[in-house]
Amino acid sequence: xxxxxxxxxxxxxxxxxxxxxxxxxxxxxxxxxxxxxxxxxxxxxxxxxxxxxxxxxxxxxxxxxxxxxxxxxxxxxxxxxxxxxxxxxxxxxxxxxxxxxxxxxxxxxxxxxxxxxxxxxxxxxxxxxxxxxxxxxxxxxxxxxxxxxxxxxxxxxxxxxxxxxxxxxxxxxxxxxxxxxxxxxxxxxxxxxxxxxxxxxxxxxxxxxxxxxxxxxxxxxxxxxxxxxxxxxxxxxxxxxxxxxxxxxxxxxxxxxxxxxxxxxxxxxxxxxxxxxxxxxxxxxxxxxxxxxxxxxxxxxxxxxxxxxxxxxxxxxxxxxxxxxxxxxxxxxxxxxxxxxxxxxxxxxxxxxxxxxxxxxxxxxxxxxxxxxxxxxxxxxxxxxxxxxxxxxxxxxxxxxxxxxxxxxxxxxxxxxxxxxxxxxxxxxxxxxxxxxxxxxxxxxxxxxxxxxxxxxxxxxxxxxxxxxxxxxxxxxxxxxxxxxxxxxxxxxxxxxxxxxxxxxxxxxxxxxxxxxxxxxxxxxxxxxxxxxxxxxxxxxxxxxxxxxxxxxxxxxxxxxxxxxxxxxxxxxxxxxxxxxxxxxxxxxxxxxxxxxxxxxxxxxxxxxxxxxxxxxxxxxxxxxxxxxxxxxxxxxx
Numbered sequence: 001x002x003x004x005x006x007x008x009x010x011x012x013x014x015x016x017x018x019x020x021x022x023x024x025x026x027x028x029x030x031x032x033x034x035x036x037x038x039x040x041x042x043x044x045x046x047x048x049x050x051x052x053x054x055x056x057x058x059x060x061x062x063x064x065x066x067x068x069x070x071x072x073x074x075x076x077x078x079x080x081x082x083x084x085x086x087x088x089x090x091x092x093x094x095x096x097x098x099x100x101x102x103x104x105x106x107x108x109x110x111x112x113x114x115x116x117x118x119x120x121x122x123x124x125x126x127x128x129x130x131x132x133x134x135x136x137x138x139x140x141x142x143x144x145x146x147x148x149x150x151x152x153x154x155x156x157x158x159x160x161x162x163x164x165x166x167x168x169x170x171x172x173x174x175x176x177x178x179x180x181x182x183x184x185x186x187x188x189x190x191x192x193x194x195x196x197x198x199x200x201x202x203x204x205x206x207x208x209x210x211x212x213x214x215x216x217x218x219x220x221x222x223x224x225x226x227x228x229x230x231x232x233x234x235x236x237x238x239x240x241x242x243x244x245x246x247x248x249x250x251x252x253x254x255x256x257x258x259x260x261x262x263x264x265x266x267x268x269x270x271x272x273x274x275x276x277x278x279x280x281x282x283x284x285x286x287x288x289x290x291x292x293x294x295x296x297x298x299x300x301x302x303x304x305x306x307x308x309x310x311x312x313x314x315x316x317x318x319x320x321x322x323x324x325x326x327x328x329x330x331x332x333x334x335x336x337x338x339x340x341x342x343x344x345x346x347x348x349x350x351x352x353x354x355x356x357x358x359x360x361x362x363x364x365x366x367x368x369x370x371x372x373x374x375x376x377x378x379x380x381x382x383x384x385x386x387x388x389x390x391x392x393x394x395x396x397x398x399x400x401x402x403x404x405x406x407x408x409x410x411x412x413x414x415x416x417x418x419x420x421x422x423x424x425x426x427x428x429x430x431x432x433x434x435x436x437x438x439x440x441x442x443x444x445x446x447x448x449x450x451x452x453x454x455x456x457x458x459x460x461x462x463x464x465x466x467x468x469x470x471x472x473x474x475x476x477x478x479x480x481x482x483x484x485x486x487x488x489x490x491x492x493x494x495x496x497x498x499x500x501x502x503x504x505x506x507x508x509x510x511x512x513x514x515x516x517x518x519x520x521x522x523x524x525x526x527x528x529x530x531x532x533x534x535x536x537x538x539x540x541x542x543x544x545x546x547x548x549x550x551x552x553x554x555x556x557x558x559x560x561x562x563x564x565x566x567x568x569x570x571x572x573x574x575x576x577x578x579x580x581x582x583x584x585x586x587x588x589x590x591x592x593x594x595x596x597x598x599x600x601x602x603x604x605x606x607x608x609x610x611x612x613x614x615x616x617x618x619x620x621x622x623x624x625x626x627x628x629x630x631x632x633x634x635x636x637x638x
Contacts, residue, residue, distance in 0.1 A: 003028050008082050011058035011109075022059065022257050026051045030285040032089065033077045034304060040093050041300040041427065042100055043074035045283035045293040046145075049175050049254075050075040053143065053278060056260035057171070058082060060268065061139055067111045067127050071120035071144035071154075073101035073431075074298075075173070083109035093427035095603030101431055115431020116399065117369045118151025120144045121170055125157055128166040139169065139268060146174040147346060150368030162245020167271040170246070173254065175282040175293075241275045250277030255284060294349055298428075319483075322476040323420055325455045327352025329462055330389065334360050340466060341381060343367065343390045345374045351391035351420050371396050375403035375415070382413040387466045393421040394434025394475060401440055408471050409444045415472075416465045422451070422475035423514060423564030424595075424609065429602030435595050437475055438512075439569035442542050447471040448495065449541040451513030454481045456490055457539075464493040475513065477564060478605075482517035496543040504534030507623045508556040512538045512571045515562040515614065522619035533623065541571040549575065550582045558589030558626040562619055564609075567594030591626045593619065 004021060005028040007013060017025065029051050037044045055078065057068060063083075070076045080098060081089055085107065091097025102110040112123050120142035128140045148154060149172065161168065238248025249267055252259050260278065267274050282297075283289025288307030289296035301310040312318065320328075334340045334356065341363045342356050348366055357364040367374045371392060378388040397404075397419060408415045422434040441449055448470060452458035458476055465472040491499055501516070502523055511519035516537045523533035534556060538544075541563075552559070559579070561572035572592030579588065595612055609615045613622065 005029060005032060005081065005086065008086065010084055011063050011082060014055065014059050014082065017059075019257050019261065022055055026055055026257070027285070029055070029078045029081055032081060032086075034286055036077075036089055036092055037299065038302050038304045039090075041298070041302075042077070042093055043298050044286070045289040045296040046072075046075040047077035048286055048289055049280045049282040049284045049293075050143070050173060051078045051284070052255045052257050052260060053171065053173060053280065054078040055082070056257055056264055057141060057143070059261055060264040061141065064108045064111065066139040066141065067124065068109075068141045068143065069112045069120040069124045069127075070102055070114060071142065071148045072117045073114035075143075075145070076102055079109070080107075083107055093429075093602055095601065095607050099429055099602055100427060101429065113431070115429075116396065117148040118144075118153040120148070121154055121157035121161065124168055124170075125161050125164075125166060128168045129164070132166070140167070141169045141171060143171045143173060146172065146176060147369055150346070151370055152372060158241070158244050158246070161273050165245065165272055167273075169267060169274045169276060172250075172275060172277045173280055174251065174277060175280045238275065238277065246273045246275040248275050248277065250275075251279050252277070254278035254280035319480045320455065321352075321480050322452075322455070322458060322478070323350065323352035325352075325458055325481075326391070326418055326420070326462065326476070327355055329459045330356050331359055333463065333466060334363065337387065337466065339385065340387045340389065341365065343374050343378050343381075343388055345369055345371045345392055345396065347391070347393065347396075350393070351418070353391055371400040372403050375400040376407045378415045379403070379407040379411065379413050382408075382415050383411070387414060387416070389416040389418055389462075389466065391418040391420065393432075394419045394423075394437045395421065395425075395432050398436060398440065404441070404447075404471075405444055409446045412446045412470055414469050416462075416468075417471070417473040418462070419473055419475040421478045423477045424600065424605050425478050426605040426608070427602050430599035433600050434475070434477075435565045435600060437473070438541050438563065438565040438571050441473055442569060442571075442574055447473055448543065449473045449475070450493075450539055451475045451541060452481075452539075453511075453513055453516035453537055454488065454490075460490065460493050461539075477514045482514070493539070496540050496545040498539050498545065498548055499537040500534065501537050502533065502535035504532040505556060506532045507558050507560060507627055508534040508536060508552055509560045509562065509619060509623065510536040510538050510552075510575060511561075512541060512563045514564050518609075518614065518616055518619055519562060521616040522623065525616060525620050526623055529624075531623065531627065538571065538575075542574060544575060544578050546578065546582050549578055553579055553583045553588045556588070558591070558623075560591045560593060560619065560622050560626060562593040562614060564614070565594055566597065567592045568597050570594050589626045591622050593622055 004025045030048055033047050070079065085098060088098055093100045099106055101115045102113060104110055104113045121144060124140045124142040131138060144154065241248045247270065249263060252263060263276065267276060281290060282293035299309065302308060303310060330342060330353065342353055343365045344351055344353055345367055346369045348354055348357050353364060367377060374390055378390050381388040397417065419437055422437055425432050425434060438449065441447055450461045452461050461474050465474060488501065501520065509519040509523060519535045523535050526533050561575050563571040572594055576590055576592065593614060600608060
């Protein structure tokens with residue numbers, strides 16, 4: 001029997017279905033999402049929870065003319081399946097395949113590229129204003145989760161939209177979850193709204209009864225209406241949003257297609273800002289995701305029958321991840337340092353801080369999806385003698401650049417940034433790659449930037465960092481350290497000083513963090529060709545020890561730097577600047593290996609490293625070419 005899903009090539013095909021058929025389609029969509037993510041991983045729980053919302057929106061609105069923006073975008077797998085991408089859905093998150101997030105270059109139904117939280121209302125407001133300036137007629141809808149509503153950008157947008165009174169709809173998908181359970185006053189407020197869901201029905205019933213009392217009914221109703229207004233802030237669900245200028249509708253069951261469709265059809269008649277509050281269950285339709293939505297938020301390939309993750313590829317590093325190592329050592333440090341506190345922006349589990357939260361609940365601050373606040377909050381803690389550690393993904397720290405600059409570095413406060421998922425993160429793609437942190441941090445005064453190449457080195461760097469009286473950033477990649485570097489004998493951490501891991505006279509490969517094991521393998525390969533390669537574990541991207549690097553330039557004919565970040569303004573650029581400063585007459589050959597000046601696509605990390613010449617073969621080839629060029633130059637000179 002043919003699936004309904006196989007007949008859906010665009011949202012127009014939905015409109016020929018009955019609501020009963022839509023329910024069947026919702027189940028087929030869930031099965032397809034589960035089957036595909038079981039092979040390649042992905043954002044499962046959030047996409048399962050949003051199926052009915054997505055079907056109802058496309059059923060009621062006329063996309064792509066009507067514009068829909070999905071906040072973050074990790075819940076859009078159903079959207080992709082019904083907008084002409086069903087046949088290519090199996091390529092999801094593979095190199096050259098579909099993105100795991102909305103992407104303007106991928107489909108006309110993706111009117112805005114998303115990947116970070118709290119952006120949708122601002123973007124849809126811009127689209128609505130552009131529509132009105134052009135004299136066009138279409139509807140605009142933003143779908144945003146309750147977790148994203150904790151971000152300040154969302155409230156800036158709500159405040160502006162309520163002021164300008166634009167015709168747009170905000171669908172608040174409330175599942176009481178971001179990646180971890182939502183925190184903060186807004187989350188509690190939304191929870192209270194759920195218990196007050198009978199309010200609108202009660203209000204309507206009162207109006208119906210009063211107006212039908214002979215002679216005095218209308219007067220009684222107007223009196224009751226004035227009383228109601230004066231007490232609205234105490235009784236009325238959604239009063240916060242209505243004070244901001246929105247008409248609040250809901251909350252309703254976000255999995256009831258009849259209610260969703262009927263409500264959406266009614267509110268399309270309004271031409272004012274609408275906030276439509278829907279309640280959903282993250283992981284809906286898959287028992288393991290429903291039971292553990294945080295674990296199934298972003299998951300690697302798994303067994304559908306058991307819900308257990310499949311073993312990683314044989315050539316992948318195994319053992320504890322950098323996040324696990326960080327989290328465990330934070331607990332150990334906190335046991336001996338009562339001034340140590342940790343801060344997370346709704347990512348306690350992702351950054352490894354769950355155990356810290358259990359053991360030191362008063363010293364773990366989860367601020368919600370609010371990275372700007374997290375950084376300035378940390379600065380306030382540091383100004384009073386505490387030792388705050390901000391644990392955050394590299395891509396999300398970008399959002400707090402001004403706070404790092406103005407509130408931490410300018411005041412030279414001892415805040416430690418534990419920057420997880422630095423470098424290429426793989427299948428999540430350009431919105432989540434952490435390839436810019438070296439460039440955006442390196443230009444700031446006072447901050448020291450480190451990158452470990454092993455678990456023991458991460459622990460040593462963390463111990464060193466919390467003793468400093470200055471800002472410190474420690475960046476480390478997703479996944480586990482390489483076994484090639486985990487057993488190396490380690491020297492103590494000294495400000496700016498790298499580590500010589502292998503002596504050599506022809507070429508020096510200076511590698512940062514996760515690139516050290518690549519450099520060691522490349523050196524071994526080149527040694528078989530008679531090329532003597534020194535390997536340096538840089539440790540620090542800033543500051544750089546002048547004496548060490550001055551001595552290095554006197555020993556070798558060329559230097560290759562390698563980093564898991566963009567080359568523009570990164571570690572290699574800083575090293576080259578230093579060499580030109582301290583040895584301008586030396587003229588040592590130099591090659592910077594890093595990612596080019598572009599946004600790097602999604603795909604498996606090893607594949608992307610190979611594509612951009614940051615694997616063993618790429619490093620070895622760069623060393624050969626640099627050495628050959630130096631020999632040719634020397635020949636011409638003599």
